[in-house]
Amino acid sequence: xxxxxxxxxxxxxxxxxxxxxxxxxxxxxxxxxxxxxxxxxxxxxxxxxxxxxxxxxxxxxxxxxxxxxxxxxxxxxxxxxxxxxxxxxxxxxxxxxxxxxxxxxxxxxxxxxxxxxxxxxxxxxxxxxxxxxxxxxxxxxxxxxxxxxxxxxxxxxxxxxxxxxxxxxxxxxxxxxxxxxxxxxxxxxxxxxxxxxxxxxxxxxxxxxxxxxxxxxxxxxxxxxxxxxxxxxxxxxxxxxxxxxxxxxxxxxxxxxxxxxxxxxxxxxxxxxxxxxxxxxxxxxxxxxxxxxxxxxxxxxxxxxxxxxxxxxxx
Amino acid sequence: xxxxxxxxxxxxxxxxxxxxxxxxxxxxxxxxxxxxxxxxxxxxxxxxxxxxxxxxxxxxxxxxxxxxxxxxxxxxxxxxxxxxxxxxxxxxxxxxxxxxxxxxxxxxxxxxxxxxxxxxxxxxxxxxxxxxxxxxxxxxxxxxxxxxxxxxxxxxxxxxxxxxxxxxxxxxxxxxxxxxxxxxxxxxxxxxxxxxxxxxxxxxxxxxxxxxxxxxxxxxxxxxxxxxxxxxxxxxxxxxxxxxxxxxxxxxxxxxxxxxxxxxxxxxxxxxxxxxxxxxxxxxxxxxxxxxxxxxxxxxxxxx
Numbered sequence: 001x002x003x004x005x006x007x008x009x010x011x012x013x014x015x016x017x018x019x020x021x022x023x024x025x026x027x028x029x030x031x032x033x034x035x036x037x038x039x040x041x042x043x044x045x046x047x048x049x050x051x052x053x054x055x056x057x058x059x060x061x062x063x064x065x066x067x068x069x070x071x072x073x074x075x076x077x078x079x080x081x082x083x084x085x086x087x088x089x090x091x092x093x094x095x096x097x098x099x100x101x102x103x104x105x106x107x108x109x110x111x112x113x114x115x116x117x118x119x120x121x122x123x124x125x126x127x128x129x130x131x132x133x134x135x136x137x138x139x140x141x142x143x144x145x146x147x148x149x150x151x152x153x154x155x156x157x158x159x160x161x162x163x164x165x166x167x168x169x170x171x172x173x174x175x176x177x178x179x180x181x182x183x184x185x186x187x188x189x190x191x192x193x194x195x196x197x198x199x200x201x202x203x204x205x206x207x208x209x210x211x212x213x214x215x216x217x218x219x220x221x222x223x224x225x226x227x228x229x230x231x232x233x234x235x236x237x238x239x240x241x242x243x244x245x246x247x248x249x250x251x252x253x254x255x256x257x258x259x260x261x262x263x264x265x266x267x268x269x270x271x272x273x274x275x276x277x278x279x280x281x282x283x284x285x286x287x288x289x290x291x292x293x294x295x296x297x298x299x300x301x302x303x304x305x306x307x308x309x310x311x312x313x314x315x
Numbered sequence: 316x317x318x319x320x321x322x323x324x325x326x327x328x329x330x331x332x333x334x335x336x337x338x339x340x341x342x343x344x345x346x347x348x349x350x351x352x353x354x355x356x357x358x359x360x361x362x363x364x365x366x367x368x369x370x371x372x373x374x375x376x377x378x379x380x381x382x383x384x385x386x387x388x389x390x391x392x393x394x395x396x397x398x399x400x401x402x403x404x405x406x407x408x409x410x411x412x413x414x415x416x417x418x419x420x421x422x423x424x425x426x427x428x429x430x431x432x433x434x435x436x437x438x439x440x441x442x443x444x445x446x447x448x449x450x451x452x453x454x455x456x457x458x459x460x461x462x463x464x465x466x467x468x469x470x471x472x473x474x475x476x477x478x479x480x481x482x483x484x485x486x487x488x489x490x491x492x493x494x495x496x497x498x499x500x501x502x503x504x505x506x507x508x509x510x511x512x513x514x515x516x517x518x519x520x521x522x523x524x525x526x527x528x529x530x531x532x533x534x535x536x537x538x539x540x541x542x543x544x545x546x547x548x549x550x551x552x553x554x555x556x557x558x559x560x561x562x563x564x565x566x567x568x569x570x571x572x573x574x575x576x577x578x579x580x581x582x583x584x585x586x587x588x589x590x591x592x593x594x595x596x597x598x599x600x601x602x603x604x605x606x607x608x609x610x611x612x613x614x615x616x617x618x619x
Contacts, residue, residue, distance in 0.1 A: 024431045030506055031424040036436060039421035039475045043443060046472040049456055050448025056455070063455075112348070118341045120326045131349055133608060137597045139534035141552050142590055145559030149586060150355055159374070184351065192608060216334045249537050253560050274451045275541055287449035295445050 057285035070281075077285035086269075094265040094290075097251070098243045101179050106239060108183045109190030110232060116191065117198050117224065118216070129195075132188030144253035147181050169258035178254060178263075193235065194228050201227035233308050241301035244294040266290045363387070363587035371580060386588040389581075395565045396592070399551035403533055406550055410470035411528040417475050418524060419517075422483035423509055440477045457542060468542035469550075470532075479524045486520040487513065523607040530604075533597065551593055558582075558589050 025032060057077055059070040081087055112132065119125040135143075150156050151167040158164055167173045206223045214222065248267040255263045266286060274283025330338060361375055369381045390396055424430045425437070447453075453472070462468040490513065498508045514521070536552035543549060557563045562582050569578045569585070 021431050024429075028430075028505065031427075031430060032432075034506075035420045035424045035509075038417045039480070040436070040439070042417065042471070042475040043439060043477075046453070046456070047443040047447065050452035051446060053448045053452025053455060056452060112345075115341050115345045118338060119345075128345065128349065130602070130605065131352060133605075134598070134601065135352055137530060137534075137601055137604075138594060139536075139552055139555070141534075141536055141555045141559060142594055145555070145586055145590055146355055146359060148559070149359065154371075154374075156355070156358055187348075188352070213331075215331060216337045249535065253556070270450055271541075275454065280451050280455070284449060284451040287451065291446060291449060298445050 054284060054288050056281055057288045059281055061280040061284070063280070073281070077282045078289065080282065081286050081289065086264075089261070090264055090266050090269050093262060094244065094246055094267075097175055097178060097265060098246045100175055101182060101246070102239055102243065104179050105183055105186070105190075106236060108187040110194055110228070112187055112191040113194035113198055113228070114220065114224065116195055129188070132191065134188075135185040136189035138185065140247075140249045140253055143181060143185055144250065147177060147254065151177065168254075168256050171259045171261035171263070174254065174259045174262040178250065182250075193231060197228040197231040198224055230308075234305060237301045237305045237308070241298040242294075243297060244290055359587055359590055363591050368580075370584060386585055387592070389568050390585055390588045390592055393565050393568050395546065395549075395554050395567075396551075396589075398547060399549055399554035400596075402548060403551035406466060406469050406539075407529050407532040409466070410474065410532045411525050413470055413474045414476060414479070414528045415521060415525050418479045419483055419514070419521065421475065422480045422487060423505075423513070425480065426484040426487035440480070444477055454541060463542060464544050464548065466548070469538050473538075476528075479527065483517075483520055483524060486517060490516060519607065526604050526607050530597065555589060555593055559586055 053067070055067055056070075058072060058074055059067060060073050060076075061067070062070045116125060116128065116132075119128065138146075148168055152158070153164045153166045157167070165173075167177065201223050206219065209219050209223055244266075246265055246267065248271065251263060251265050252268050252271070255268065267290070270283050270287045270290070273279045273286065277283075327335070327338070358375070362370055363386060364382045364384070365376060366381045366383045366385070369376055425433060427433075448456075457463060457468050457472070462471070494512060494516075495508060498512050503512070534552065536550070536556055539550050539553050540556075543553070554565070558565070562579075564582045564585050569581045572578045572581055
């Protein structure tokens with residue numbers, strides 16, 4: 001007797017829950033149709049349909065026959081990529097570029113924020129910030145144009161070093177160029193978030209430390225580092241999670257025929273194989289390989305962030 | 316002026332001796348970084364005025380008789396640069412408006428505690444931050460939608476940014492609930508509340524997101540490179556790419572030169588003025604953007 005009754009109330013609960021939701025949706029229909037609809041439609045068309053399109057990676061894609069008309073080849077493209085001699089070179093180029101980029105590029109904005117925090121006059125500090133942030137607004141193309149001018153055999157860098165190297169053609173120089181120009185352009189802008197965190201450091205604590213005779217090093221240890229520690233952690237974890245997504249635009253704009261040994265990374269390879277050679281299936285497979293590694297990295301880094309950040313992930 | 320000077324002096328003088336040394340080191344490193352940023356910029360500006368042949372042979376010179384505006388003339392007389400400017404402006408403005416509207420709208424329900432279906436929407440959006448179809452599937456989709464070689468291929472696909480939505484949502488959530496309750500008591504529905512009460516107090520974050528969209532679109536070239544074929548549709552960055560990266564200036568700029576070598580040299584030297592002309596608009600707007608630099612960064616840094 002009691003069991004059917006329980007099921008019935010449960011059913012009733014579910015029904016009433018559904019009922020409430022429907023009533024809510026009818027009352028607030030604008031939220032669904034006007035506010036959410038454009039974003040949802042765009043996401044489904046331009047994000048989810050291409051996700052289904054990764055099936056191309058398992059076919060010998062023929063544009064005239066479509067995905068389902070093309071021949072299904074399983075993991076052929078993947079094994080072709082993984083067994084090709086170029087695979088290791090592209091993978092290490094990608095990893096080296098981003099890992100070294102992280103090692104050099106990550107501390108730079110933090111250092112800048114600490115240095116800025118030592119400027120005693122706030123009006124001078126603002127002027128310095130204006131200069132530091134400026135390179136961020138230069139486009140990738142113009143940045144690479146400037147880099148090429150500066151590094152030309154008769155350019156400024158060679159003049160300063162007293163050499164006549166053609167640095168843009170030297171594979172061993174590519175990563176240094178890429179990373180140094182990245183710091184040149186981005187370190188100032190990247191310091192904003194740390195400067196903001198530093199300005200949240202307790203003023204009283206700092207004053208007390210100064211009265212107690214703490215020197216700069218001690219102030220950093222006791223007051224400033226604790227204030228930005230969490231931000232540093234989160235930023236670091238986020239950037240590690242993005243290690244496989246090195247930007248295409250800059251690497252491609254800094255490539256020359258002669259520095260390819262270091263500058264060909266997975267994203268530029270995907271572009272050339274796919275859109276220049278028209279090898280759609282293979283290119284999609286390489287891209288998918290990259291994405292899968294990236295997803296694994298992101299998920300594990302997000303889990304790590306949860307541990308560090310009191311149970312809150314980044315995403 | 317005098318007063319502030321002495322005050323600054325005393326502030327530095329009040330530091331203990333050991334700290335003074337450290338401070339000087341700090342200022343020196345900061346100074347070096349500033350110099351590294353400014354020197355290339357000044358070099359390009361100066362070089363753009365120097366007569367091409369002189370620059371090639373002797374480098375920078377301050378003998379003003381060797382200065383000329385020829386390079387500027389050649390670049391500015393070229394139509395393709397202006398076409399590029401026009402297109403870049405068109406794409407950046409339309410894409411900013413579209414993106415800001417869609418992103419701000421979607422952020423509102425997502426910011427409401429009572430919004431039913433929030434979890435599902437959240438899941439749908441978050442997955443796109445981890446996983447994507449990649450280059451070829453997206454390219455084929457744009458092709459199948461017949462958006463190839465149209466403005467739509469550039470501005471529609473990136474029109475909704477999950478990241479910016481999170482930033483806006485976090486900002487909305489920081490607005491006191493009292494405002495919404497007061498509006499409800501006064502009989503305002505959510506439309507009135509959103510457009511007439513919430514949006515006006517959110518101008519800082521709207522400006523920040525608009526700035527990100529505009530600068531991002533103005534400076535990117537990849538989508539335009541793969542989706543646009545017609546010369547008449549190319550945005551500025553693509554025109555710049557052929558001049559600065561591929562060293563292939565628009566034919567009109569160098570065609571009066573007789574020898575291949577002369578053309579190549581001129582192509583090299585047009586780069587300076589091209590960089591200046593193309594960077595001017597953003598650099599002029601730059602100080603106006605400045606107020607919005609910090610906005611939203613912190614909001615985006617923590618999970619909303």
